[in-house]
Amino acid sequence: MATITGSGIQSRLRGRAVGPVCAVLAFCVVPAGLLAGPAAGWRAVLPMMVAVLGALAVASLHARDRVVLAAAVGVAVSSALGTLFGDPPAPEKATGVATLVEITALLLLVCLVARYAEIRQAVVLCTVLGVLASMALLRLQIPPTAMEIAAQSAFFALGAIAAAATGGGLRALEVRRIRAVYEARRSQRLQLAGDLHDFVAHDVSGIVVLAQAAQVIGADQPEKVLPLLQQIEASGRQALGSLDRTVHMLRSPNGTTPGGRGAADKPQPRTYGLEDIVDVVDRFRAGGRAEVRLHIDRSPEQFGRVPREVASTAHRVVVEALTNVRRHAATTPWVTVSVASGPERPEPVLTVSVTNGSPSVSEAGGGHFGDRGRHGATGLEGLAERARALGGTLEFGVHGEHGWRVTALLPLG
Template sequence: MAALTLAASILAWPTGRISLAQAAGGVAVLSLAADIGYFGQPGLVILWYPFETVALLVLLERVVRHVPSRQVGIVGPLTGAAAILLPLRFTLHAPDTGLKESVFAASLALVPAACAMGVGLYLRSLDNRRAHAVALARREQRLEVARDLHDFVAHEVTGIVLEAQAAQLSEDTAPEEHRALLQRIEKAGLRALDSMDQTVTALREAEGRKWGEPPPTRLYGLADLHELVGRFSSMAVAEVALSLEEEVAGTLSREAEDTAYRVVLESLTNIRRHAPRAGRVQVFAGRTADRAVEVSVADHAGPEAPAETLPRSLAGQGGRSHGGTGLVGLTERVSALGGTLEAGPSEHGWRVRCLLPAPAIR
């Protein structure tokens, strides 16, 4: 019995079709049966008792730590009872011992059994916390990939679609203008491919990164707004004006800078999709009176633009029949940084305004 218990505590389970719960439960039942029906010499206990005691304690710790929740409620107490009642195999059958000695010996065995159970519960809690943290890290990585696909790839693909539509509508366009349209489509397609390559690279390198390390995606900032506005201006008929105050770029944390950039990117993409006849777009980034950083994008669609052409991407502001998740996700991201994001109709069109508070400034 001691050899069988020792083997069960050392072997790796599952072995074949036998799981750890089945092996521990079977050994515990046999141990309890041997306590009642033991017929050997009580004096030989010194030979096997230490080995079987240690084996049962190790088996109890493994059961409490690894057996699934549906089974541990049965197998755990059964294995614990086998470890606590093991001294009865000697005290019940020795001629000089009785009930008092049995109760005393079982009480002594209760202490190491409780310690083994406590170690198992502690390690089980660490395993659960680790599994939960890994699940959260994987979920955050999937959300990051989804944000990159939405913010960058969708932005460039939208530009490609609009350029292609413009080429079809312009029947009297000169060959030089057609060539310029095709060049802009080519550049937008190459940028979309680059963004897709970065996203795929982040996914492929996920297994090689340390646990909890974020994906190596590029972080943009307010200093990149000039390039973003320039690309938008080259692919839109609207007049775009960027007002970027001096020394604002680089004052926020990297995550806050990237969030501010994505707010502008999402706003320009919405204007391109839902307000294509906007005559003027104003992009502003600067400080407020309380030293917070304000980023706003306002389009001037004019009074002749119908209401349904205005971008409505924020929950509670109407909405599109498809999509509409960009500013919703950005609102949660800005809120996590302690800021606010508002979107709604303005005097001449639609306005998105983001405030990032002073504590986020380095």
């Protein structure tokens, strides 16, 4: 983002410099035209002055659509009148110079209109201005036959076509740049939403479950409320840590480390991996009544051979699956989490599986703990897309009678 900011500053400085430069040139055009008028003829100088001033106005005030339209129309009318009602063809040197300057200004205006005007207006105005630019030389000399007139005009129209193509190309580059910025911001928003959904929602849903449990047992077993409050505090701290990690990502230049003054002195947020799955399962076990079984090879060799992107995705799969269990099946009697290498396919894979049993009806009546009408598998669908991006798969669905299973196969290659 630092590079983008620097480019933006340079662009603003260039934009601010264009206006004063165009103003200075405009003040120079007027006295130059007044001096050249007697020698070149006012009927040649006046269209030239209008064309140059119109091009400078569009160059400096192109952000105003009305200015672009008014300047282009004014120049077109002036040039057309100069061609139709100008002095008889005369190859004087001063007149020829004024005409060539006008043609140059017309071509510049064609490029600017193609770049900045609304598309429909740009097509019409560029066509009219291009025709006028190709016919301006008829003021100096008229070919003897209509065929030669058409051939000469068609040849000089190539300059107008090149100018319009240049302006259209610059417009296309700007459109692609804006689209790239939009896509980058959209990707960042989706990544932020995914982090909030995967991590913060997991901890907040745990807080909700613990608070509901405290309400149920508070009246009959008040001595058990304090441990629940301690667990709520721990889950709240975990949620704050997840939010802090997300804020660091937003402030960082590349989306991974914090940026700005003093960034080197701040703790760097790390990416979650396989070792964090143990802590996730432990906190889930402490916040519920289900029997939770975890099967994972905790050896450093196992953790080291799993790529960071695969380990982070495996962690997210476990977090999302346990969050869904807590929301929609809080009274399930058992949950099994398995993270292991295999089965061996054409390439080694990491298999992540989270399975829960059929939930029972809550003693509190009317549904499951943590289930307050919140639905959706958007988190799993997003993880399925992430797994496919890594070359793996993620499947989820009913297991057994009323249970649920989430299984991800992530390649280790």
